[in-house]
Every structure is written in C-alpha cells, then in structure tokens.
Amino acid sequence: MRCPHCSHDEDRVLDSRPVRDGAAIRRRRECASCQHRFTTYEYVETGTFSVVKKDGRREPFQRDKLVVGLAKACEKRPVPMTLIEETVDRIETDLVRTGRAEVKSSDVGARVLEALRLLDPVAYVRFASVYLHFSDIRQFQETIRQLHDSMAASSEPSSEPSSEPGSEPGREQGGEQSGEQSGAADETTGSSA
Numbered sequence: 001m002r003c004p005h006c007s008h009d010e011d012r013v014l015d016s017r018p019v020r021d022g023a024a025i026r027r028r029r030e031c032a033s034c035q036h037r038f039t040t041y042e043y044v045e046t047g048t049f050s051v052v053k054k055d056g057r058r059e060p061f062q063r064d065k066l067v068v069g070l071a072k073a074c075e076k077r078p079v080p081m082t083l084i085e086e087t088v089d090r091i092e093t094d095l096v097r098t099g100r101a102e103v104k105s106s107d108v109g110a111r112v113l114e115a116l117r118l119l120d121p122v123a124y125v126r127f128a129s130v131y132l133h134f135s136d137i138r139q140f141q142e143t144i145r146q147l148h149d150s151m152a153a154s155s156e157p158s159s160e161p162s163s164e165p166g167s168e169p170g171r172e173q174g175g176e177q178s179g180e181q182s183g184a185a186d187e188t189t190g191s192s193a
C-alpha cells in the first residue's frame with residue numbers, strides 16, 4: 001500500500017483486526033521508508049455509499065478525504081492522529097449502519113462538527129468556519145457563543161493541552177480566540193465576572 005506521506009510502496013502491517021462486526025478488516029501499517037503510520041480497510045465492495053453534495057453531484061465516500069479535513073482542523077492542536085482516525089472510523093461506521101446508499105454531505109458535515117465539538121473547541125470552530133461558510137462575523141460569533149454554552153452546560157474539565165517545551169502555555173491557543181470574539185460583540189453588555 002502506497003504511503004500517504006512519502007509514496008513509498010513498502011510497509012509493515014502492525015495490527016490487523018476485524019471491525020464493524022466482521023464486515024471489514026482494519027490494518028495499521030507502518031511505512032518502511034518514513035515510518036509514517038496509516039490505516040487501511042478491506043471490505044466487500046458493496047458496503048460503500050455515496051455522498052450527495054449540495055449541487056446534487058455524487059461521489060463515493062472517501063474516508064481519506066475526511067481524515068485530511070479533520071487533520072487540517074486539528075493542526076497544532078493537542079489531538080493525536082489516532083483519535084482523528086478513530087473519529088472518522090466511527091462516523092463512517094455510523095453512516096454505513098444507516099443502510100442508505102446515499103448520504104447528504106451536510107449529514108456527514110454535521111457528524112464531523114458534533115465529533116469535533118467534543119474533541120477540541122478550536123478545531124471545531126475552524127471546521128465550522130469552512131463547512132458552514134460563515135458569511136459574516138455575527139454567524140461566527142453565534143457559533144462561538146453556542147460552543148461556549150454547550151461547554152458550560154457539560155462543564156467537563158476539558159483536558160488541558162499539555163504545554164510543549166519552548167512554546168507558550170496552552171491558554172493562548174484556546175482562550176484568546178473565543179474570548180476576544182465574544183467581547184467584540186456589542187450585545188455582550190452585561191460583562192461577566
């Protein structure tokens with residue numbers, strides 16, 4: 001299998017196991033050249049489904065495309081690649097389980113958003129800004145506000161990004177964006193704290 005990182009075509013299978021109740025085999029592979037680790041799936045061809053885009057065009061569901069999209073949203077965030085792949089795996093499995101031959105791209109996007117909301121707030125906002133095509137700053141602020149509310153509601157002590165040596169402590173990554181955005185909204189007259 002060609003390495004998605006360096007295109008070398010020799011690899012080593014690290015792990016192989018059945019998933020989706022035996023409907024597929026998941027293999028973790030390690031590139032023999034650059035040691036990049038990636039996952040492949042083997043399944044009966046009829047198990048796939050199509051994604052219907054907004055303009056009505058259809059294309060086969062591409063797991064890799066979704067992984068790339070999530071990885072981009074999670075860039076420089078404390079979200080490990082394995083978690084991204086697991087997330088995509090779960091979304092794909094859920095979509096396969098619906099038994100539908102066609103799934104709307106908006107359905108896929110909504111599932112990604114929901115997953116990212118729980119994974120990482122910054123990644124969530126990044127993906128939302130691309131996916132929802134924010135047309136103005138108010139939409140953006142509204143999304144931030146909803147995110148704030150949902151985080152306050154669940155009040156989970158979200159895992160602190162462990163500060164890497166040589167970089168600023170994690171707070172400037174997350175706190176800054178959301179805080180300043182909501183502060184800029186003139187509706188926020190009742191200043192908290």
Ligand SMILES: [Zn+2]
Nearest residue numbers: 003006031034
């Ligand atoms: Zn490689």
